[in-house]
Amino acid sequence: MDTSLQGTNLTMDKVQDLEVAQEAEVTEAEQHIHLPSPSLWPLVLSAAILVTVAGLLGLPDSPC
Structure with missing residues (x-):
C-alpha cells in the first residue's frame, strides 16, 4: 500500500468534492x-x- 502523496493522485477537484461531501454528512x-x-x-x-x-x-x- 502506497501512502505517499504522489501515490494518492488527488487533484484539487477531488479534494473539493471530498470537502463538500464531508460538510453534507455533518449537516x-x-x-x-x-x-x-x-x-x-x-x-x-x-x-x-x-x-x-x-x-x-x-x-x-409500626405496631402490628
Missing part, C-alpha cells in the same frame, strides 16, 4: 438529532420511589 447528521418530548413521568417516578422508601423505613416501627 445531515445535525438534522437527525432526536430528543424525547417533555414528560411528567420522571417526577411521578421519583415521588413513587420517595413514598416507597419512606414506607419501608417506617415499617419496623
Whole structure:
C-alpha cells in the first residue's frame, strides 16, 4: 500500500468534492438529532420511589 502523496493522485477537484461531501454528512447528521418530548413521568417516578422508601423505613416501627 502506497501512502505517499504522489501515490494518492488527488487533484484539487477531488479534494473539493471530498470537502463538500464531508460538510453534507455533518449537516445531515445535525438534522437527525432526536430528543424525547417533555414528560411528567420522571417526577411521578421519583415521588413513587420517595413514598416507597419512606414506607419501608417506617415499617419496623409500626405496631402490628
